[in-house]
Amino acid sequence: MIVSSSQVGLLYDVLGIENPENSLYGRLVSEVRVRKLSRDESADFLERGFTEAGVTVSKHVIEEVVKELDGLTGWLTFFGWSYVNGVRDLEGVVDAASRQEAEEVRRFLTRTRSEKRFKTMLKLVSQRPMRWSELKKALEFDEGIEIDDHNFNALLQRLTKAGLIEKRDEHYTVPDPVLAIAVRKYV
DSSP, X not given: OOOOOSOXXXXXXXXXXXXXXXXXXXXXXXXXXXXXXXXHHHHHHHHHHHHHHTOOOOHHHHHHHHHHHTTOHHHHHHHHHHHHTTOOOHHHHHHHHHHHXXXXXXXXXXXXXXXXXXXHHHHHHHHSOBOHHHHHHHHHXXXXXXXXXXXXXXXXXXXXXXXXXXXXXXXXXXXXXXXXXXXXXHO
């Protein structure tokens, strides 16, 4: 069985492989993690894919795509597939991808008891990276109440586990540029 997800924390929760009560507990799991590609690797990935598909693409287009999609293999693949199938507008491809991501985020949000808080936190960090204290203050300002540190940390942990935010150098951010666009425009 092959299961794929860009949100590893949610994948583990769904499969229950760390839960002794689950039928998959104790089963052999082989994990393949795909890291973010560098600019050069992203360009090479696209060029090789287009060559295999027999499609000629200008260096300018490749550079634009690499800049916009930030080395995320799934989105690079989605763009390549779209381009090969006649959709040549990067902005249109990113918009379609961000609408798809927005739907995933909405599904996640509606299954939580903290939908409004999560939505606010995502909107805040999709605009710019924020330190823990900045994000907490901004959320408290939005709600007009003080939030307990423990509760705030639990919210951050849930969003991080879901792969919707990550901590980079003391700042929380949305790690996926398409997801950031989705949150800003459609969530």
